[in-house]
Amino acid sequence: LRARLRAGFGGTEGSDRNPPPPAPAPAPAPPAPPVTSPSRARMCPHCLLPVEYDESLLVTIDAKGNRIPLDLGAEHRPAHLREILRKAYHLCPHAGPGDEAHELPVPYLTSGDPLSIAFVGSSSVGKTHLLAAILGEVELGGLEPYGLKCLPLNPDAHRTYLRERVQSLQQGRQLGRTVQQTFARFADGLLVSARGATPRPVVFFDLAGEDLAQDGEVTRFLTGVDAFVFVLDPLRALRMPSLDPVREQDGLPRRDLGDEAFTTVLNRMERLSSGLVGAPAAIAVNKSDLVRFEPAVDRWLGRAMPPRVDREALRAESRDAYAFLAHHASRAWLKPFDDCARCTLHFVAATGGQARGDRFPHGARSRRVLAPLLSIFAMCGLLPEADPNEGRG
Ligand SMILES: Nc1nc2c(ncn2[C@@H]2O[C@H](COP(=O)(O)OP(=O)(O)OP(=O)(O)O)[C@@H](O)[C@H]2O)c(=O)[nH]1
Ligand SMILES: [Mg+2]
Ligand SMILES: [Zn+2]
Incomplete structure (x- = not known):
């Protein structure tokens, strides 16, 4: 297991499960945004x-x-x-x-090379709340310590997203279920730039869990998505009896067969010659507040985000979350890790607590929601190289 984990999170062993290549050197300073046609089709x-x-x-x-x-x-x-x-x-x-x-x-x-990220998980795992919590943290400047500057991809669309999702959540209102679509549209987008590099568009897809599980027209587009956040719901996955009352209350029974949406999406993805999915992936163990008294969860949930993203920290959290899932859930829940060449695992909480009626009585307080995003950014070469002055003086 240790060898697999090392390989999965960026060890130096052979095979496809190698560390992501180092971020390419930043392109020379970009010219003013092109006002004539860029030659490359995207x-x-x-x-x-x-x-x-x-x-x-x-x-x-x-x-x-x-x-x-x-x-x-x-x-x-x-x-x-x-x-x-x-x-x-x-x-x-x-x-x-x-x-x-x-x-x-x-x-x-x-702008630069686009990065599309899709949130995957069946209905009610918390994809919509997690994306709103992530974009809320970004809006508060949560990516600045990592040397990343963010602008909206479209200012009007972003303002609407902030008003309808992020502010509602911050004011303690529960967000509605995502409606099924005939066609996949992204929820919001950012222009992300690392110190002097050309800004890259990052778009987030938040589809209805039912669409993802059904393998219909809507999932067809997923074969073109660059990276995935698999949102795992402890209520569906973990065998702990202490969760039974909440499962009953939320109408979310345990499912030892794993998440239907994980399976549908993973089975649809193109594979490398090794048989693994090449797109970077992160498993976000959401609703971690429900299991926060477990020592492994508490150790991470109570911890502030690390000041830098390094392989060692990613590997340590992934190792703990992997061991936790392997102990408390059936093997099927680890399918994203088993199927993807590069996959990290994280404990997160989009709301930090259970809703009562349509409100979060103590307000919604997210926990560590930037961890999966930063891991994907690292795997996709979006994080700037370490500060050249680091360690001096
Ligand atoms: N306790 C707890 N509940 C959460 C958390 N995140 C989301 N929830 C709850 O999970 C439920 C479903 O959240 P959504 O974000 O709507 O789920 P979804 O995956 O988008 O579902 P669909 O849109 O139907 O695919 C809501 O009742 C949320 O209050 C969390 O971190 N902790
Ligand atoms: Mg949703
Ligand atoms: Zn089109």
């Missing part, structure tokens, strides 16, 4: 087809949701042009009519 995160930047497809979206064609012909002031493009959208040329119509924030096409 993939639409919704329909997975290539999209070439085309000025004639630029639109703005008004308060009523109407798409209004954007004419840049008369605007020659570079600063104004940049500001307009930062807020504009680019229609996807492959978009179908009606429900499937979609567009991309312009910075998605004109």
